[in-house]
Every structure is written in structure tokens, then in C-alpha cells.
Amino acid sequence: MRVKREELVQKLESVLPGLATKPIIEQSQCFVFTDEKLVTFNDEVACSIDSPLDIQGAIPAKALLQLLNKLPEEEIEVRVEENELLIRVGKKKTKLRMEEEMTLPIEELEEPTKWRKIPKGLVQAINISLSCAGKDESQFVLTCIHIHPEWVEACDNFQVIRYPLKTGLKKSVLIKRDSLKAIVGLDMTEWSQTDNWTHFRNPLGLTLSCRRYLEDFPDLTKVLAIKGKPMELPKNIKDVVVRAEIFSSENTANDSVMVRMKSGKMEIKGEGPSGWYKEVKSIEYDGPPLAFAIAPKLLVEISSKSTSCQLGDTGLRVDGDGFTYVTCIEKVEEKDGQHSSS
Template identity: 30%
Template sequence: MAIVKPGLASKEILEQTTSFAFRDGTVVTYNDEISISHPIKEINFEGAIKAEELYGLLIRLKKEDVELEIAEESLRIQCGRVKAELRLEQEIILPKRKLKKKWGKIKNPEQFKSFMNLAMQTCSSDMSQPKLTCVYVTSDGGIVGADGFRVVHCQGHGSPVEDYLIPATGVREMLKINPIEVQLEKSWIHFRNEQGTILSSRRLNDSYVDQTQFDKAMKVKKKEKITFPDTIEEMLDRGKVFAKRGFDFDEVIEIEISNKKIVMRAIADDTKSSIEEDASIKCKSQISFMITPSLFEDILKMTRTCILDKGGTKLKFTMEDKEGGVCEYLIMLVAK
């Protein structure tokens, strides 16, 4: 049941959103933003049980063999000398999605996961700009994430469904199930893996940013090529300890380059503890930028170089994968 836990709500604002619902041979969770279902052949009853109680008990049982018995309004569990009785709500009021029988196959699941991972880490967490909190996926294989001062644009294999916007928070949970299929409905998008797990996420029914402005922003005239030093991964590994935030997309480190030296800085949000580390770098220019450490690590796995534009206002990384896909990461530089 661990696989469906991300679909639970932290507080029960809507009924049964903090419960595991068992119906039609599956266990289901729902929190109004995402829903996750997974087939469980061994379960032959239907109803909803508080997740905190059921999951909390099961992970603490030392024996694998668990006996289940249904009473009128309870589920009785016996495991060795342990006996427990949990309340069972026989009426399930969580929404039930009617999915189509036909699913669209994701042409290259590994590439899709890699590109969606890069894009989601570039999205904004500012809910006043809902488009920028989403990853934009196009039918021709484009995957885009942006937050107003940085953009990831990936071009891979085509999508089996029409263009859609999916919140970055939904992408984060979707990637955990390793999807191989997808289908759309009006307000939701559904992903399914080989094991039959289905993650459903709300989608934003809106157009994305102006394509002309986007294409213009992505154009960079080369001023200098920058190659990051061999020690940059170790620097990031230490820096991300201090970059922790309540929301992982908000984690940030500062990178400053000047006088042929690169400096990495990070400040802890709660304690204000800090770290600073420097190394030599072959770069004549003076630049500074902020970046999520996990995103920078993922970029460095694909390329160690970037291009500084002639105006000194943009930095661009270009990455290619083994399948012929291309990703571009553009960041607007911090004025000093």
C-alpha cells in the first residue's frame, strides 16, 4: 500500500481522503489533486479504512502472514498474537473515474521520465501564476517547464495524447510509478505502469505561454563557453545540505563566477547556517545565478558545459541523450 500513500490528504477536508478505499480489486487513495490506485488480488472486500491506522499497523507486524476477517462495520486483523479491529466504512464516497479501455503508449518511457524530471524542477511554486506551476507537454514531444527567470525545453519522441498542462507536484508523484501509458479526460490525466498502478492528476485547462516570446528567449549568441570543474558535484553535494526547504522545488544554491574562480553558496532557511566553497574555473566573465541543486546535478550528468550570451544576461545548457532527444536549460543571470 506504500505505492498509493502519496494520494492521501494530510488533513481530511473531504471525506475519506485520509483513508485507503478498497473496491473492484484495487486499493485507492484520493486527495482532490491526485488519485492513485493499485490492484490487490488478495482483497475480497470493499470499504474505506483510515490509512494511518491500517498502514501504521501493517508496517509494524513482524510476520508476513496476516489473517483478515470482515465484521459488519470493521476489519479484524490477526497476525500471530496480535489482534486488531479497525473501523470499516462500507460506503465509499470517493469519486470513481471511468477510464477508457484504450491507453496511449509512451514511446520512450525512460526519456519521458528524464525530461519530465528536468522540467518539473524548473516550475514555479507561485500559485498566483498557475501556468508556471505546471509542466507543458505537447503532442510532438515537447516538454517545457518555466518559472519566469529560467526555462527547460526538451524535445523527444511524440506524445500519444494532445497537449496538456500538468502540475509539477503531480509530475513528482507520477514519476515514482514509472509510467508506460497515458490517457486524457477533460480535467484529469492518467498514467499507468506495467503493474497496473494508475496515477491520476488534475490538469490545467489553459494555453501555455506565448510561443513567439518563448522562442526569442531561447536564442543565445555565444560570448563564452564555460566548462565546470571536476569538483562541482562534490561542492553541490555539500551545498545541498544547507539548501533544504519545506518544499523541495524551492531549494536553491548560488553560483558565482569571477576572476577565474567559481564560488558555491547556500544558506539554511530555518537556522541561517551557511556554507561557501570555491574552486578554479577557466572563465573570463563575471556571472551569478541561482539554481536548485538536484536540477544542477541532473544537468551535469548530461553536460558539463554551457554558453554565456553576448549580452551577459543568459546562460544556456544544451544536452542530448542516447535516443536523440535534446534538452535546453536557459537561466536569466542575477545582476551584481
């Protein structure tokens, strides 16, 4: 069969969130073609879309996608020959190993039956909460986004965010941050709840399913109720954060910038293996020196929604457009013109 190369690549790339970075389960690093669907599954996320090829079997994902991206031709010929996928275009020819038997344990994924429109603001709430979820697997609950009937929230023991929103759920669910981040940017318009999964679907027919958990999430209400002295964050700090993020983004496990405040000044610093960048902005602040860390994208988002905040003894609270954010602060002392922890 002859297929459009770019259309095939687009479909393959749409199901990438379901691939495993390590071989956790059988065929979890493969594109699996069934009678009607193209499927990926890594035990936490499953993706499916109408199959672009009339074949059945599992093909190593990395090799297939890399090959297709390096071919310049618009059309390619694809067919199965003796448990291998043959790709031919002009004088170019390749074969990829193909497992005809599907061993991917996709049968544990429940089929959604009732689809509902995703509430307005839900994807935005999830997106803004991602940076606040924890990364320490020993504190599993905090690595999840908490979707409550009345709000979306996240916490990593240093910062908290809550986005009030009628989600339409009857019971709260937890979904791992790394699973949910895949739905951002995919134009998801519908969702469905089954016993163990939350499913999202977009107009192109892509279904992305995230494993859901029912553990209790900490009550953050008291933390979010912190009050303190009103103050204003500097405006137009996006460019500063973008420059600092050049270095902080090198820390893939903990991309954060350090914000230090002292009388009349706010310093934003991003640091990574390649070096660091810092910049000072004027601010109306006359309190003691303090510092806090925050994800750069979250700082940009927060400052774009609201510059008003409250500074308490232990935390900084920002009430933005539809959300409340609180971060722990650390009192610091100055030594030789520099800030240091006290």
C-alpha cells in the first residue's frame, strides 16, 4: 500500500505519550497496529487513534519514527513480508522487525461509554498545576494532580496551587503529573470516567487515557488561607524569566528559578550546569530579605494574571485570575552584599 509519509508521521507522533521510556511491559516501546487502531500503552497512559496502516502487529517505535522523519519523499510504499514491515521508496528499502502477536496488556484498559464535554478551564487548570506537583515518588500522592468536584490542585510540600472549578466529578481523583501533562496542547474536548481510568478525546479521534487513583489527598485549605502584608510583584518580568530559564531548564528533574527579595529589589536567578543568569527588578518592598524557588513557567503565568500578593511569616500568597498560589519562603541574611540562608 502507498501512504502519505507526513500523515503517517503525524498519527504516530500523536500516540507518543503512551510509549514507555524503559521496557516496563511487553511491547510498551512499540507502535501496535490492530484491526482498526494504532495503540500505545505504558501502564500509566494509553493512546489510540484510527490506524493509518492496514496491518496488524507491533513495530519498534523509535526506529520507525526516526526512519520516516529522515525520508524526504511525500509517499512511501508499505507492506508486510514474513513478520517484517517493508518500507520502500524509489531505490531506498528497509525492513523493520514486526511481532504479529499482540502481547501489549491493553485489555485492562476499560472502554469509555459516556463522553462529556470537558469543563471550560479544566485543561488550563491542569496546565498551571503541573509545575506545583511533586517529583518525589516516595510521596506518591504529591506527584499527582488532584481533580476535585470543586477544584483542581497540586502540592509538592513547598508550594501549593488551587484552581476553583466545577469539574462535574462526583468523587475526587488523582492522576500522575507525568500522565496528565500529555493532554496539554492536544486540543482535548471530551472526557470520560471509568473505574480505573480517565479518558480524554479530541476532534481528530485521538483518545488518551490516564490511570486514576483514589488515595486521599491532603487538605490544603488552611495552607491556602495564609494572610499577610499586601505587596505588588514587578510587572513585565516575563523576559527576565525567559532569560533565566535558559540555564534553569538544564535541570530537567527540578527546573526552577530562585527569587530573592530585599528592600526595594527583587532578584531572579536561573542556574544550571552551563552557568547562570540573574537580573534585578525594582519592587515596593521594605521587609527583611527572603527567598523562594518557583518553576519559571509558573512564575510567568502567575505574574501575567496578577501582581498583587500577600506576604506572611512563612509564605507568599498570590490570588490570580481563577487560582490561589502559595509558596514557602525562606528568611535570609545578607553577607558581603550577597544573600545567604539564615
